[in-house]
Amino acid sequence: MTDTSKVAYPNSLRPRMGTSQGRGRASHRWKWSRVFIHVFLITGAAAMILPFVWMVLTSLKTVSESTSMNPFIFLPTDWQWENYMRVWEQNSFFTLYVNTFAMMALRVILGVFFSAMAAYAFARLRFPGKNFFFGLVLFQMMVPTQIFIIPQYLMIDAIDMRNTIFALVFPGLVSAFGTFLLRQFFMVLPKELEEAAKLDGCNIGQTFLLVMLPLTRAGLVALGIFTALFAFKDLMWPLIVNTSADAATLSSALAKIQSAYSVNYPELMTAAVLAIWPMMLVYFLFQRQFVEGISTSGGKL
Amino acid sequence: MMGKWVNKVSRSTRNEWLWAWFLIAPTIIGLVVLNIIPIIRTAHMSLFKSGDFGRNHIFIGLDNYVRMFHDPQVWQAVVNTLLYTLLVVPFSIIFAMLIAVFLNRSIKGKSIYRTVYFIPMIAAPAAVTMVWRWLYNSNFGLVNYMLSLVGIPPVNWTTNPQVAIISIAIIGIWSIVGYNMVLLLAGLQEIPRDYYEASDIDGAGKVRQFFTVTLPLVTPTLFFVMVTTIIQSMQVFDVIYMMIDITNPAYESTVSLVYLFYNNSFRYSDKGYGSAIVMLLLAIIMLMTVIQLRVQKKWVNYN
Numbered sequence: 001m002t003d004t005s006k007v008a009y010p011n012s013l014r015p016r017m018g019t020s021q022g023r024g025r026a027s028h029r030w031k032w033s034r035v036f037i038h039v040f041l042i043t044g045a046a047a048m049i050l051p052f053v054w055m056v057l058t059s060l061k062t063v064s065e066s067t068s069m070n071p072f073i074f075l076p077t078d079w080q081w082e083n084y085m086r087v088w089e090q091n092s093f094f095t096l097y098v099n100t101f102a103m104m105a106l107r108v109i110l111g112v113f114f115s116a117m118a119a120y121a122f123a124r125l126r127f128p129g130k131n132f133f134f135g136l137v138l139f140q141m142m143v144p145t146q147i148f149i150i151p152q153y154l155m156i157d158a159i160d161m162r163n164t165i166f167a168l169v170f171p172g173l174v175s176a177f178g179t180f181l182l183r184q185f186f187m188v189l190p191k192e193l194e195e196a197a198k199l200d201g202c203n204i205g206q207t208f209l210l211v212m213l214p215l216t217r218a219g220l221v222a223l224g225i226f227t228a229l230f231a232f233k234d235l236m237w238p239l240i241v242n243t244s245a246d247a248a249t250l251s252s253a254l255a256k257i258q259s260a261y262s263v264n265y266p267e268l269m270t271a272a273v274l275a276i277w278p279m280m281l282v283y284f285l286f287q288r289q290f291v292e293g294i295s296t297s298g299g300k301l
Numbered sequence: 302m303m304g305k306w307v308n309k310v311s312r313s314t315r316n317e318w319l320w321a322w323f324l325i326a327p328t329i330i331g332l333v334v335l336n337i338i339p340i341i342r343t344a345h346m347s348l349f350k351s352g353d354f355g356r357n358h359i360f361i362g363l364d365n366y367v368r369m370f371h372d373p374q375v376w377q378a379v380v381n382t383l384l385y386t387l388l389v390v391p392f393s394i395i396f397a398m399l400i401a402v403f404l405n406r407s408i409k410g411k412s413i414y415r416t417v418y419f420i421p422m423i424a425a426p427a428a429v430t431m432v433w434r435w436l437y438n439s440n441f442g443l444v445n446y447m448l449s450l451v452g453i454p455p456v457n458w459t460t461n462p463q464v465a466i467i468s469i470a471i472i473g474i475w476s477i478v479g480y481n482m483v484l485l486l487a488g489l490q491e492i493p494r495d496y497y498e499a500s501d502i503d504g505a506g507k508v509r510q511f512f513t514v515t516l517p518l519v520t521p522t523l524f525f526v527m528v529t530t531i532i533q534s535m536q537v538f539d540v541i542y543m544m545i546d547i548t549n550p551a552y553e554s555t556v557s558l559v560y561l562f563y564n565n566s567f568r569y570s571d572k573g574y575g576s577a578i579v580m581l582l583l584a585i586i587m588l589m590t591v592i593q594l595r596v597q598k599k600w601v602n603y604n
Contacts, residue, residue: 033507037403044400045417048479052420054443055432067441118328127321133329140336144536144586146559146579150346150572151339174331204320233425235539236559240567254427255543265435272428283423287416290423294480295487 059083059269066265080266087270091257092246097278099242100249102165104231107172108224115178115223116216120208122179123186124194140176146236153240163247168238172231178223181297185219186212222293225286232279250275347576358573365577375578377553378561379585381466385557386534388470389477393530394523396474397481402511404482405489415486418479426476430543433472434459459544465551472540477533481526488522489515520601528593535586538563558582 058066060083061076087093121127122134148171156167189212197207213220238252245256257271283290310318347365349358369375400418404411421429436443437458445455458468496514505513516523538559545555547564556564558578566575 034408037406037408041400041403041408041414044396044478045414047475048417048420051429051432051436051475052424054436055428058432058435069441069446072446114327114331117324121321121324125317125321125324127318130321133325136329136332136337140332142587142590143336143340144532144579144582146536146538146562147343147583148336148339150566150576150579151342152335153567154342155334171335173335174328176328176332176336179328204317208324229423233539235425235427235542236563240563251425251427254425254431258431258543265438265441268431269435272431276424276428279423279425280420283420284416287419291415291419291483295483 055269055272058265059273061266063264063266083266083270084274087267087274091253091271093274095246096248096250096253096275099165099168099247100232100251101278103168103238103249104228106165106169107231108227110169111172111175111178111227112220112223114173115175115182116213116220117208118174118179119182120186120212123183124189124212125204137176137179141180145171149236149240152237156241163242163244167241167247168249170241171237172227175223175227178227181223181226182216182219184297185216189215218293218296221289222297225290225293226297229279343576344580346573347580349573351571351573361573365574368574369577369581374553374556375558375561375581378556378558378578379581381555382535382537382557382559384466385470385473385537386531388467389473389534390527390530392470393474393477393481394526396478397485397526398523400478400482401485401489402515404486415483418482420479421476422480426539427543429476430472430540433468433540434544437468460550462551462554465545465549465555469537469540469544469555472544473534473537476540477530481530484526485519485522488519492518517602521603524593524597524601528590531589531593532586535582535589558585 057074057076060079060081061073062078062080065073065076118137122130122137152171156162156170161167161170193211193215194207197211202211233251234249235251235255238249239255242248242252245253248256254271254275258268261267261271346358348360348362350361350364351358400414404414408414437445439445439455439457439460442458444458449455456464459465492515496518497510500510500514536559537557541555541557541560542563545552549555559582562575562578562582565571565578
C-alpha cells in the first residue's frame with residue numbers, strides 16, 4: 001500500500017511542488033488545503049475512537065462518578081480495576097470466550113476448506129451440472145439470511161442440539177459467499193500449473209491441494225478474516241439457538257447483561273470492553289491483512 | 302441408460318467429473334440443507350397459523366399475508382427500515398468517499414487514518430450499541446453534556462420517537478463508514494494515472510478533477526458499495542434490538558422489519574406470521590436489487 005502512495009505522489013503534486021518563483025500562491029493554497037484535509041480527517045478519526053475511549057474510561061469509574069453531572073467527570077479519580085474482576089466472575093466470561101472462539105475457529109476451518117474445494121471445481125474443472133450448481137451458490141448469496149433462520153432453528157431443535165457449540169457453528173458449515181470469493185482467486189491462476197502437475201503424476205485432488213490451494217493464500221486469509229469477523233459479530237442466531245447462559249457467545253451474552261445491569265454503566269461498559277478486546281487485539285496485530293483482505297476481495301465480488 | 306451414457310465419455314473426463322462432484326459435494330449438500338430447503342420451508346410456513354408449542358399448525362392459505370397488509374405495525378416497520386436505509390446509505394457513502402479521496406493523495410499518516418476509520422467495523426454491534434446508548438443517555442450522557450456546553454437543551458436520543466431513528470442511523474453510519482472507505486480507496490487506486498496527468502495538463506482544479514475523472518471512473522466500486530450497503534441496511538436488527546426495548550416509547554417508530562420478524566417468530570412464537578414478514582423483506586430486497594441493476598446502466602461506467 002505504501003507502493004501505490006509513492007507512485008501517486010509525484011503525479012498529483014508535481015505541478016505544484018515547484019520551488020521556483022511564481023509558484024508562491026499555488027503552494028500557499030496547497031498548504032491550506034492540506035491543513036483542511038488533516039483537520040477533517042482528524043475530526044473524523046476522533047469521532048471513530050471516542051466511543052471506545054468513553055467505554056474504557058466509564059468501565060474504570062464508580063457508579064456515582066459515571067453519573068455525576070456537576071462536575072462532569074472525564075477521568076476516574078480511582079481506577080476501579082475491580083469492576084473487571086467482578087463482571088468477569090458474575091458472567092463467567094471464560095466460558096463465553098471459549099464458546100465464541102470455538103464457534104469462530106470451527107466456522108473458519110470448515111467454511112474456508114469446503115469453500116476452497118468447491119471454488120476450485122467451479123473455477124478449473126468441467127463437469128455436468130456446473131452451471132446449475134453454481135446458480136445455487138449465487139442464489140443463496142442474493143437471499144437475506146433471516147429467511148433461513150426459523151427452519152435452521154427448527155432443525156437444531158429437532159435433533160436436540162440447542163445450547164451446543166455445534167448449534168452455533170451450524171449455519172456457517174458451508175459458505176456460498178466463500179465459494180464465490182475463492183472462485184475468483186482460482187480463476188486467475190495460469191493453466192500451465194495444472195498441466196505441469198498432471199505431467200508430474202498428480203491427480204486432480206493432489207493438484208488442488210498441493211499446487212493450486214497454496215497459491216490462493218491471499219484469498220484464504222481474506223475469507224478467514226471475513227468469516228471470523230461475521231461469526232464474532234453475529235447476534236440473532238446465538239440469541240435464538242443458545243439461550244442458556246453457559247452456552248452463549250460474547251455478543252448474545254451482552255444482550256442479557258444489558259438488561260441485568262440496567263443502570264450500572266461502569267459494569268455495562270466493563271462487559272463491553274471484555275467482549276471486544278480480543279478481536280481488537282487481533283485487528284491491531286494483523287491490520288494490514290484485514291484492510292487488504294477486504295479491499296482485494298471487495299474488488300473481486 | 303445413464304451408465305451407457307457415462308461409458309461413452311473418456312476415462313479422464315469421467316475422472317474429472319467425479320473429482321468435481323466430490324469437491325463440490327460438501328458445499329452443495331450444505332447449501333441445500335441449510336439454505337434451499339429452509340427457503341421453501343419458510344415460504345410454506347408463511348401459509349400456516351402456528352399452533353401452541355410449535356405444533357398443530359393449521360393451514361390458513363394467505364391469511365398471514367392478508368393480516369400483514371392490514372397491520373399498521375408492519376407498514377410502519379417498512380417505513381422505518383426504508384428511512385434508516387435512506388439515512389445510512391447516502392451519508393455513509395459521501396463520508397467514505399471524501400475520506401477515501403483525501404487518503405488517496407500522498408497524505409501523512411495515511412495508514413494510521415485507515416486503521417482508525419476501520420475500527421468500528423471490528424467491534425461487535427452489541428457492544429457498540431451499549432456504549433452509544435450510554436453516550437446518548439438523556440441525563441448523564443456525554444452527548445447531551447457536550448450540547449449543554451454550547452447551550453443546547455438535552456435531547457431524548459433513544460426515547461423520543463422523532464429522534465430515535467436518527468440516533469440509530471448515526472450508529473449505522475459510524476459503523477460502516479470505514480468499511481466503505483476501504484472499498485472505495487481500493488477502487489480509487491485502480492484509476493490509471495494517465496487520466497490525472499491528462500487532466501492536469503488541461504489545468505483542471507482538484508474539485509473539477511474529482512467530478513470529471515475520479516467520480517466517473519470509480520462508479521463500478523461505488524455501485525458495489527451502494528448495493529451492499531443498501532442490502533445490509535434493509536436487514537438492520539442488532540443496533541435497534543440492543544437500543545430499543547419493546548416498552549420504549551420510540552419502539553413503534555424505530556422497529557425494523559427484521560426486528561419485527563424476530564419478535565413475532567421467537568418472542569411471540571408466531572413463526573407463521575414471522576415467516577410472512579420475512580417473505581415481505583425478501584420481496585422488497587429483490588425489487589430494490591432489480592431496480593438497481595436496471596438503473597446502473599445509466600450511471601455506472603464500465604470500461
